[in-house]
Amino acid sequence: MNSVYVFPGQGSQRKGMGKDLFEKYPDLVARADRLLGYSLRDLCVDDPDRVLNRTEYTQPALYAVSALQYLDHIDSGGAPPAVVAGHSLGEYSALFAAGAFDFVTGLDLVRRRGELMSRAPKGAMAAVVNLDQERVARILAALPYDGIDVANINSRLQCIISGAYDEVHAPDVRQAYTEAGARFIPLNVSAAFHSRCMADVQEEFARHLSGVEFRPLRIPVIANCTARPYPTTGYAELLVRQISSPVRWYESLSWLLARGHDDFREIGPGDVLTKLTAKIREEPLAMAEPAAPQPPAAPQPPAAPVGARPAPRRALRRPEVVFMYGGQGTQYYRMGQELYDTHPAFRDAMDRCSALYEAAQGTSLVAAMHDGTRRGQDFDDILHTHAALYSVGWSLTEALRAEGFHPDAVLGHSLGEYVAATVAGAMSFEDGLDLVMKQAHLLDQRCRPGGMLSVLAPPSLYQRRRDLFAGLALAGVNFTGGTTGNFVVSGEAERVTEARAALDGEGVIAVRLPVRHGFHSGLLDDIRHECRSLGRAVTVNSPTLPVYSCAYAGELDGAALTAWDDYAWDVIRGRVRFDELMATAFRDPARHYFVDLSASGSFANFLKHGYGPDHRGAFAINQFGNNTASMRRLREGLEEVTGAAPALV
Template sequence: MYVFPGQGSQRKGMGKELFGKYPDLVARADRLLGYSLRELCLDDPDRVLNRTEYTQPALYAVSALQYLDHIDSGEAPPAVVAGHSLGEYSALFAAGAFDFTTGLDLVRRRGELMSRAPKGAMAAVVNLDQERVAEILAGLPHHNIDIANINSRRQCILSGVYDEIHAPDVRAAYTAAGGSFIPLNVSAAFHSRCMTDVQEEFARHLAGVDFRAPRIPVIANCTARPYPATGHADLLARQISSPVKWYESLSWLLARGHDDFREIGPGDVLTKLTGKIREEPLRIEEPPRVEAPAPPRRPAPSPAPSRTSRRPELVFMYGGQGTQYYRMGQELYDTHPAFRDAMDRGSALYEAAQGTSLVAAMHDSSRRGQDFDDILHTHAALYSIGWGLTEALRAEGFEPDAVLGHSLGEYVAATVAGVMSFEDGLDLVMKQAHLLKLRCRTGGMLSVLAPPALHQRRRDLFAGLALAGVNFGADARGNFVVSGDADRITEARAALDREGVVAVRLPVRYGFHSALVDDIRHECRSLGRAVRVSAPRVPVYSCAYAGELDGETLNRWDDYAWDVIRGRVRFDELMATAFRDPARHYFVDLSASGSFVNFLKHGYGPDHRGTFAINQFGNNAASMGRLREGLREVAGGVPALV
């Protein structure tokens, strides 16, 4: 296995034996960078090698050339590769995810952006394990410090605002606990919440890059597990502000029998860390594999069949913030006992915690026509609506074969699948709402009826706004959502209106899926850790991860609980990968607004069949009746292509 070091391993003179062996690649690097790579690495006449914008391309180039030299010298290709922070780009190059020049351009841009990050600081904490470091951090009166690197059992790196990292009580707390506190010579808070603006800008750069599936496994810093075949841009963007899980990465590899580590690049920092990790590896507990039930035995086909009567799978879909409105579900509440019982159950739990009736707040007739946007009500209301509609269908004999969540709806999907209890899920969303209200500045979200490429192409229209999600996009049609500061949302909407682009402001007071929620990252992850998680009874499809939730996610529910509201909603990618054969599925829209049916109709075509339960135009009883008819038709066996 080959491992590639990150920033801090650079030194004057690195690459001396390599530049003459690869003159063509060095010449390409010089043209792209606009200066001499050889001169920078060997002589550093302007003394800039240790500046981030120069360090990153230089270190990547030297590591990549050294890898090529090993392979060209007849060395066997590695079975797996990993890189520490910046080194992950060298690892991806080695695995064939991109060519030398593409990787160099990526790290050049990454270095430029990171060099312009606000002033920050980092410090190593040695001789304390991660749990103790986190415990001490939670007890300090500072809210802008993160654990940036977990390098070994007893070495973590803190990263954050300069004044907080250097506050006397921070050093005192760690030294009093028996640790060593060592400030690092850096100018920014890498791998922390302070880098979220950099992450968003870098994500826009990554959007124009074509990645190839790695030829060999690459371990990702964010997950400590191998890269999937797709989704490289998302992982590389997340890496900017996420911790480097090096201790877990190496421990996971050791547990799988990878014991021959070779460091490729200048220095031996990773070699020394590997020795420490070997002595005290992290115990890796993978969840038990949940075997999917065997498919029903299919009847013997009749002569020359072309179709089968196997019914499509029912996919229950749950929506999030922006789909809510006053009096949603009221008609069904008045007429459907199972739905009413489910909503009353949630309202009773809400009232016990908050002192007011959730149902009364939802059905306040005096506010009809106004935006239903008080987060203390809407978070719990949307969660309860999704659950209540599911209970209504269950009472009539309909169960999902799979569930799909969109933003907040992911919590509902996980609850319906049995991953967490209704009580735990409602408690999570109520507490999350309070955190948003207390800690996050307000913002807004805008749904844009245009192809997602417009966001990348017209940065003047969307400056400062995050791409929060993509619902569909093809040819002249499309729908994406941006999120950010409320004033910028207003300006963007006005500009789009002048250009004839339809944009709808969502009834949301917070900038979900943007840096505006980053102030509650630690607390949200803590809420996730408090949830008791079980194996799902049916597949759970996630828009945050653009795929089915797996055992790894169950083990990292704290990460997932955060990613649901912070990560981009990738509904378009999920539909393209998980539902390629629409004849196999029937989509049951259990959002409050029927929005999924509109996505399917306008973005995916008539082969994606589905029906909604309720929407904001009333007549819930009739729409539920149509849904029942559709489900009975499906249950009776609608012909599907073999």
């Protein structure tokens, strides 16, 4: 079975749609009317008030008609699909078909989504036809505007741009595209869907979603913002991201075609997607991954058009050695100083980092890190800590390499993803350090202050007790098992303080992290465009090692590595999904040996308290000192696992 059902989004609505369906499902229609406060049938069939094209009415109407048509198909004896996908709003109909929620819950979600989008600031969208995505983006980058994004990539020669009204309608925007040979077609919309202009809508919708329980998916669903299957559970964040992320429809269908799916059926009014499918069949996107007869059940990381293949897998007779790198919140004054004083390779690597930092910033990074007068204080100046964490992770790797120990794979957690990518050869050491230094300046100059709180409790507490976490984003989940669980919330500093006090009053352990910014929350959205620009400036190479990403809860594939602008942003803005990554990529712990190269030994604690003794590994340093002994124990563990005799330092 290789059938794919696709569900259309806004633009497919028309007066009279669903006329034959409403009588077949009177109970569902009555429940819909009670929820909406008006007659769904009257809206769709007659539209007496001429409001069907207003987004707050369009969204529930389209979802309802598509969902009812799907039910009618199944109730009439039709076979269920192998895979489902929906274009923008249509993704909710696809999720309904996959069992994510019941009919009324889905209707309530799109009702709220439509209401929020109807109140979004005035924006505009335009179709650019007869140019490919690369040329559309290149022209956009050359224009003197920074409020326009590529919102939809529908086929090889059809993209939608979206952004501030005055910018999209500026004469030189149309002129630039028409002179390049494109048709430029302004769309009849009132807001800039799937662009950064929807950041406030996205944040408010995230709060609404936090109270919704989603069911495990029974059918694979292809996500708009990743062009890969949703995870079976824990996927609410993808619905949040979808609001401001581009719809990667061209890639989604090309990925399915490459895996042998050739039976596509449009469920819902109109035939917009049927026509797009025909165009994509003629010129599918070249996919980096090898074709497979069926889609994988496990989630895949996002990918962008074309690119280098990921590092080939090597068959190992011993456990795979995984180097792990941590991010913001793990830093402290004098981290790594003992090794700096005693380990030549570590010191040489740190000095190299510090020299590049000093050339760019005018001060010594090592001096800032090892300032003895600040011992015991929070090391939280982003202009120092971002570069310091990157440098420590890189230098620990260089120290182990000098002793003859090399990773078989790398794993990054938040900022640590940049280190992992560098160690794997996806970007140069110089580009990586430059990226984090420039990113730190953006955070310092453009972002509102914030904070982060590590909560030692099951992540379900965040969903159950919205009174405790109102206004705070779920920044990451480190583990759900063990005796407790551990998750991190992020947001405005005052709200973090209030949440900590409330948790303290209820006997829940919560530790404030030494950061001044709300990583992995909406507080970073002001720098989205600039951060993605930093990613575009990086020269990306094919990695020599598998790179495991907590942002994508999977291994980076070759196509994703070419979308470094998306990746650079997702690393600090997306949720850290360490728990999902461990569940999907490391199901058999006996096959792996984990080397914790974070500054605080945080991964060792995660593995010990959340995953159990079968997850073997050791840490290099932590804040409690005696790092020489820690490194010795790590060397001994690596010698035992790899059977290698270390080089003398």
